[in-house]
Amino acid sequence: MTSYERLLCAVAGQKPDRAPAAPEVFGVTARLCGRRIRDYVSDGRVIAESQTAVRAELGYDILFAFADLSVEAEALGCSLIFEDDAYPAVQAPIVRDKGDIAWLALPDPSRSGRMPVVTEACRLLREAAGSECVIAACVMGPVSTASQLMGLEAFLYLLADRPLDAGRLLDFTEQTTLEYGKGLIAAGAHCLVVFDPIASPAVLPPALFALHEAPRLMRIFERFKSEGALISWVSIAGATQKILPLFPKLGIDLATIDYEVPVAEGFRLAGGMALNGNIKPFSFVSAQPGEIKQMARACLRDAGERRNFIAGSGCEVPVESGRENLRAFVEAVKEVG
């Protein structure tokens, strides 16, 4: 089986030749190629070359078209702070009192900020991999983009104190997610991953997730499917036990579970849908290769006979992770089969 066939097979719950390995590797691929993170997030060719080179060396089953978590916020007008060897971060909020967004315009993926960088990476990856490997493009979810536009503290207070105003801001960021995602699908992405770290139950109470996030994710993924996405994937880190039961209603094919959610419990709570996870991300920095192998084997053991488990990390594999740890992870997945 090719990586493409293996991943699609697992997501569909049919039996692949072995469990796919799909760790969330982004900037770490640049580091492993001796490139600066600043170059990775600013140049679509560097993204495509780094992703392709590290996958070719280590042999996992996915390619990511993704730069960093601030692409959408920048495209909407936020200034970013760039460091040479770290991801950029939003310098200051641009939406003030009451979530006033009347002056904001939706982004154009072909022109706004660094969206063209990532769409170019997506196009290059698709050209290079064709249908041998799934190209997963990543977009930010509505809650996290809203938090960047307003500042997390101000946004959370707005959500609590003025839910209608917060809802209008979220409607706008939902449209942003949609526009960017459509651009990435047009550039060749097979799979759309929505990251929404601020929608994690550690930050957003599950009741507010059900009210504000779940219906928006449903609309987003319905639209992505109609635009041609083969796989719809949600990645929300943390202890997501209280929101996992909502996932089967989101119209998604795959969800990431973090290390705080045991694999068997994740399957039970998410109604048996395909799951990806759940190695503790920092282990790729702090552990030894032998320990990583043990963790990978434990994940696969916990998944039991389920065909729709995709071995991966609970969240992004940190940029400073060791090459040998990633290699050990992939080897363990292949050994278990």
Next chain:
Amino acid sequence: MINREADIHPLIEAVVNGENQLAVTLAERLVNSGFPVERLIHDGLTAALRSLDAKCSNEEFNLLEIMLSGRAMMAVMDQVVARRLPALEQVQAPPERTIILGTIKGDIHELGKHIAKMLFKANGFKVVDLGKDVRPENFVKAAIEEGAAYIGVSSLITLTIPCIREIRPMLEAEGAKHITVIAGGAALQQACPEDLNVDIVAKNVFDVLRCLCPEQPSQTRASLRGFA
């Protein structure tokens, strides 16, 4: 005169639920009816803190709920308590209750630190907030100048770990190895103290408070002092 334990339950509930205006109204009503202000703090606000602590211990930590409860608590302290007991605001926290807080260099995320600051203050600590993107040497300098017992370093991302690891050797070089270094934040909580070269890695701020003040949260005057 209202002075029964049951009379304060609605206030505790309002604080825990994050209803700041209701909490102020209830606190004002209690005090105007003769309820002692110190009991309002001890039996009301610290009881609310205890309730939040218990919730976090049950793996139900939620940032928004903590923010709203903290805001309600601060509103009661600022609008009801401080007006009636202004003299206590001047009391200085001793060095063993002083903590230097900051987000380490390379990270500009501050919300977690803001929450920690609020809850340290509520537990009677003097907090010196260095802000964000703080160099390791500045944590050390501030801790020595303030005679602080603790440095609290926060980060949301793991790329900052090399900077965090520098704090302990700098303290030792300055003859200040008695200062306890505490790390916290979304990414750091996956690490162990040895990874970060710190004394404590905290899962959340309540985790730290349980370590630093096992008597917490029954610190009537300390709690009040913290809001000065």
